[in-house]
Amino acid sequence: MNTHSQTLCLPDPLPLDGGGELARVEVAYETYGELNADCSNAILLCHALTGDQYVASPHPITGKPGWWERMVGPGKPIDTDRFHVICANVIGSCMGSTGPASEASDGNPYAMRFPVITIRDMVRAHVGLLDALGIARLHAVVGGSMGGMQALSLAANWPERTERVLVIASTSRHSAQNIAFHELGRQAIMADPRWQDGDYYGGEAPDNGLAVARMAAHITYLSEEALTEKFGRNLQDRDAKSFGFDADFQVESYLRYQGSGFTRRFDANSYLYITRAMDYFDLAEEHGGKLADAFAGTDARFCLVSFDSDWLYPTSESRHVVHALNAAGAAVSFVELSAPHGHDSFLLDVPALDRVIGGFLG
Amino acid sequence: MSRAHSPLRPDLAVIASHVEPGSRVLDIGCGDGALMLALREEGCDVRGIEIDGACVERCVSQGLSVVQGDADRDLGDYPDKGFDYAILSQTLQTAARPDRMLDQLLRVGTRAFVSFPNFAHWRTRAALMLGGRMPVTRSIPVSWYETQNIHHVTIKDFQELAREKGATIARDWYFAGERPVSRAGANARAEFAVFELAR
Numbered sequence: 033m034n035t036h037s038q039t040l041c042l043p044d045p046l047p048l049d050g051g052g053e054l055a056r057v058e059v060a061y062e063t064y065g066e067l068n069a070d071c072s073n074a075i076l077l078c079h080a081l082t083g084d085q086y087v088a089s090p091h092p093i094t095g096k097p098g099w100w101e102r103m104v105g106p107g108k109p110i111d112t113d114r115f116h117v118i119c120a121n122v123i124g125s126c127m128g129s130t131g132p133a134s135e136a137s138d139g140n141p142y143a144m145r146f147p148v149i150t151i152r153d154m155v156r157a158h159v160g161l162l163d164a165l166g167i168a169r170l171h172a173v174v175g176g177s178m179g180g181m182q183a184l185s186l187a188a189n190w191p192e193r194t195e196r197v198l199v200i201a202s203t204s205r206h207s208a209q210n211i212a213f214h215e216l217g218r219q220a221i222m223a224d225p226r227w228q229d230g231d232y233y234g235g236e237a238p239d240n241g242l243a244v245a246r247m248a249a250h251i252t253y254l255s256e257e258a259l260t261e262k263f264g265r266n267l268q269d270r271d272a273k274s275f276g277f278d279a280d281f282q283v284e285s286y287l288r289y290q291g292s293g294f295t296r297r298f299d300a301n302s303y304l305y306i307t308r309a310m311d312y313f314d315l316a317e318e319h320g321g322k323l324a325d326a327f328a329g330t331d332a333r334f335c336l337v338s339f340d341s342d343w344l345y346p347t348s349e350s351r352h353v354v355h356a357l358n359a360a361g362a363a364v365s366f367v368e369l370s371a372p373h374g375h376d377s378f379l380l381d382v383p384a385l386d387r388v389i390g391g392f393l394g
Numbered sequence: 395m396s397r398a399h400s401p402l403r404p405d406l407a408v409i410a411s412h413v414e415p416g417s418r419v420l421d422i423g424c425g426d427g428a429l430m431l432a433l434r435e436e437g438c439d440v441r442g443i444e445i446d447g448a449c450v451e452r453c454v455s456q457g458l459s460v461v462q463g464d465a466d467r468d469l470g471d472y473p474d475k476g477f478d479y480a481i482l483s484q485t486l487q488t489a490a491r492p493d494r495m496l497d498q499l500l501r502v503g504t505r506a507f508v509s510f511p512n513f514a515h516w517r518t519r520a521a522l523m524l525g526g527r528m529p530v531t532r533s534i535p536v537s538w539y540e541t542q543n544i545h546h547v548t549i550k551d552f553q554e555l556a557r558e559k560g561a562t563i564a565r566d567w568y569f570a571g572e573r574p575v576s577r578a579g580a581n582a583r584a585e586f587a588v589f590e591l592a593r
Contacts, residue, residue: 365459
């Protein structure tokens with residue numbers, strides 16, 4: 033669909049939660065639909081860990097359709113005939129916004145000199161973008177998974193900037209298990225000899241490590257039921273086990289394909305930085321240890337959605353946020369939807385999700 | 395009643411017409427949101443709790459603020475007197491501990507509306523006395539083994555519980571089907587009751 037790809041250079045250095053600031057921050061973003069005269073119909077969509085700004089337009093590297101094409105477009109639940117949809121690549125990523133692969137002031141890539149960032153730093157950059165676009169108050173901020181963390185962070189730290197907050201399959205804090213899976217991925221990258229302490233730009237990238245990281249993460253995005261349904265113990269293009277270590281099983285072949293495909297479009301150092309930001313995320317900690325205090329006095333309307341087969345950010349995590357919002361007296365909706373696909377359900381065909389999103393956005 | 399909520403169940407219609415317009419309301423066990431929609435039209439800020447996911451989805455699709463949850467467990471999250479009214483329609487008898495739920499109701503709401511099917515209605519009494527079996531009637535339509543009504547209650551029982559909890563009954567309404575029934579003899583003649591409480 034019609035889209036506008038743009039990059040904005042934030043006018044001021046970006047202060048960072050870890051101390052110091054990041055100069056010359058670029059934010060790459062796409063917009064869909066027209067902004068109305070009083071700038072009141074803007075929706076900020078926040079992407080997940082390995083997502084990008086190409087929500088409803090073909091990915092420039094893979095050529096695949098946008099990651100939420102089924103949700104965003106004319107007449108769709110996030111209706112671009114009515115709303116001006118903005119999606120920005122998070123800082124730390126690799127699709128045009130400033131990240132470890134970007135040029136530092138000395139003309140070389142930052143690599144591991146890039147500062148460790150947080151979810152709130154990502155959102156601070158989004159807010160810089162909204163300022164530049166002249167959008168004082170969003171109709172809604174919407175995000176799934178890491179995008180949901182950004183939506184919560186925006187609601188907690190810039191409560192005046194949005195009327196509605198829609199958080200799908202997400203959490204207010206990373207659990208020990210979440211951190212553990214991310215650490216596995218990071219160690220796979222850093223154990224790849226091509227990683228070279230992050231200084232691989234211009235040479236061969238640590239694709240093997242990054243592929244393993246993606247394979248491990250991908251398992252967490254699917255339910256056991258979905259894996260069993262899709263692959264079972266089926267063999268891949270063969271009638272019998274090979275008694276070797278080729279991808280005998282379909283599920284092995286699938287994971288290898290997911291892993292290698294991912295390395296074509298994603299930077300290993302970005303993976304390190306963004307997973308770190310997610311691991312550091314704990315919204316209650318940012319607000320004196322009490323999650324309800326993060327939302328004190330908010331007048332935004334919230335909607336949280338979880339999926340019964342999501343074991344990465346299970347329903348209990350959404351409930352935890354809902355309890356805090358209730359304690360803060362916020363207007364909140366919450367529904368656990370039934371879908372078989374695990375965490376990835378938020379990206380897949382779940383008609384109930386379409387109805388909830390359409391209804392909540394009004 | 396002058397308001398355009400004719401499809402509302404009689405107890406909900408009573409409640410809808412006696413909530414002050416513009417109030418903050420919590421509807422506990424809000425079902426498909428019929429009462430919430432009526433109250434929203436009155437300018438109320440209405441929130442709901444509902445255990446059934448399909449009902450919650452319907453509510454949220456209509457732009458209502460409804461949380462999927464179990465009132466037995468989740469009411470404790472709401473702040474004291476956070477609402478002008480807490481409403482419990484046809485839900486008290488499904489609670490694990492109706493007495494505790496009534497406490498919560500009177501804690502989160504300045505006022506409360508409670509409606510429930512009256513187990514002492516003469517038809518119920520007759521079914522039990524003459525038939526010797528758990529009643530299945532118009533107001534208690536489901537067999538004992540699959541009903542959600544795990545704590546059957548009569549009008550007298552409820553009045554006594556309200557007194558024990560230090561609640562004042564501000565107003566009360568009694569119905570047999572769609573038809574209002576007077577307070578006198580209501581415990582035998584009413585199929586369900588609606589109470590407005592304050593504490």
